[in-house]
Amino acid sequence: xxxSSPVSAGPEAGRTPSTRGGLATLGPGALRxxxxxxxxxxxxxxxxxxxxxxxxxxxxxxxxxxxxxxxxFPQLAILGAALTEEAAPEYATGGPREAxxxxxxxxxxxxxxxxxxxxxxxxxxxxxxxxxxxHKVTTVATCFRRETHYDALRRLLxxxxxxxxxxxxxxxxxxxxxxxxxxxxxxxxxLGLPVEIxxxxxxxFDASAGRALMAQLFPVKEEFVFDGSLAxxxxxxxxxxxxxxxxxxxxxxxxxxxxxxxxxxxxxxxxLTSHFGLTEDELAxxxxxxxxx
Amino acid sequence: xxxVTGFDAVIQYLLTKRPDLxxxxxxxxxxxxxxxxxxxxxxxxxxxxxxxxxxxxxxxVTPSDFRTINSIRKRFFHESx
Numbered sequence: 001x002x003x004s005s006p007v008s009a010g011p012e013a014g015r016t017p018s019t020r021g022g023l024a025t026l027g028p029g030a031l032r033x034x035x036x037x038x039x040x041x042x043x044x045x046x047x048x049x050x051x052x053x054x055x056x057x058x059x060x061x062x063x064x065x066x067x068x069x070x071x072x073f074p075q076l077a078i079l080g081a082a083l084t085e086e087a088a089p090e091y092a093t094g095g096p097r098e099a100x101x102x103x104x105x106x107x108x109x110x111x112x113x114x115x116x117x118x119x120x121x122x123x124x125x126x127x128x129x130x131x132x133x134x135h136k137v138t139t140v141a142t143c144f145r146r147e148t149h150y151d152a153l154r155r156l157l158x159x160x161x162x163x164x165x166x167x168x169x170x171x172x173x174x175x176x177x178x179x180x181x182x183x184x185x186x187x188x189x190x191l192g193l194p195v196e197i198x199x200x201x202x203x204x205f206d207a208s209a210g211r212a213l214m215a216q217l218f219p220v221k222e223e224f225v226f227d228g229s230l231a232x233x234x235x236x237x238x239x240x241x242x243x244x245x246x247x248x249x250x251x252x253x254x255x256x257x258x259x260x261x262x263x264x265x266x267x268x269x270x271x272l273t274s275h276f277g278l279t280e281d282e283l284a285x286x287x288x289x290x291x292x293x
Numbered sequence: 294x295x296x297v298t299g300f301d302a303v304i305q306y307l308l309t310k311r312p313d314l315x316x317x318x319x320x321x322x323x324x325x326x327x328x329x330x331x332x333x334x335x336x337x338x339x340x341x342x343x344x345x346x347x348x349x350x351x352x353x354v355t356p357s358d359f360r361t362i363n364s365i366r367k368r369f370f371h372e373s374x
């Protein structure tokens with residue numbers, strides 16, 4: 001155990017994160033790397049004047065209806081319910097110990113686990129008029145997505161998403177996204193992590209020619225893709241959808257536009273680890289060094 | 294004048310997407326103004342095919358064909374402005 005790094009020598013330090021059933025456990029080394037990445041991202045957020053906010057860990061189903069959430073992403077949704085008053089005593093006295101609880105024992109679900117960090121930003125701003133220029137917020141959330149399969153840190157049921165959101169006029173939001181497009185591209189280049197920027201298309205439209213047309217007509221999402229398939233970050237332009245739904249207005253009285261930059265923290269850890277083959281502490285040093293001006 | 298009826302039906306369909314509007318400027322960008330969005334687009338193609346009586350092949354269209362009412366009219370109803 002070296003005196004300069006007493007923590008990293010423990011048995012937990014270098015262990016590979018376990019990801020059983022899409023649920024990850026990160027040990028001290030991965031956590032330090034994550035904290036270092038977060039330092040870079042929150043530093044960028046501070047540079048653009050984004051307020052740091054923490055939102056509630058659950059969302060209300062009635063709020064998600066306002067955003068057409070279940071129409072757009074029914075396959076991803078994971079809901080929160082309690083045991084019914086009738087069923088609870090049965091469990092309290094030992095009851096069934098199955099791997100899943102039957103729907104009949106559960107209350108109706110009025111809560112959902114968030115699948116993206118930024119929905120709460122728009123709901124929190126509902127009814128507001130932004131008179132002092134664009135409003136920027138950064139937040140991190142544990143997000144949940146029900147997927148057909150999970151794949152180590154690449155695709156998780158529960159994962160951490162850091163977002164930097166801009167709410168304002170169309171030009172302000174597009175400028176925010178363009179700024180981060182450059183910032184992230186430059187950073188990844190300095191870091192030496194090879195990533196392609198790809199237009200992400202709507203999952204509801206399958207035909208290949210149609211997909212290309214859709215991507216050109218509705219360029220709402222660009223992804224930073226590592227190794228051909230792992231999106232470690234994205235730039236999302238929602239136009240004025242959330243502004244209309246949540247009645248957020250800009251100074252001219254028009255529905256605000258919104259856009260967000262999102263980082264999947266476990267995916268960054270996965271990409272860095274697999275590309276460089278360094279220890280997590282060495283990776284953290286590299287992440288820091290690339291971030292220095 | 295079945296073609297005119299068909300085109301009017303398309304306008305009516307687009308108006309249902311934005312109940313706050315009573316008319317749509319023929320040069321208004323339908324995508325920018327979210328009259329056409331990615332979720333509704335597949336259904337819109339179906340409406341266009343129904344009203345023109347022709348199948349729309351993705352290989353034969355470009356994004357600009359769908360951006361305004363004028364471009365839709367020119368491309369799918371073979372009319373000038």
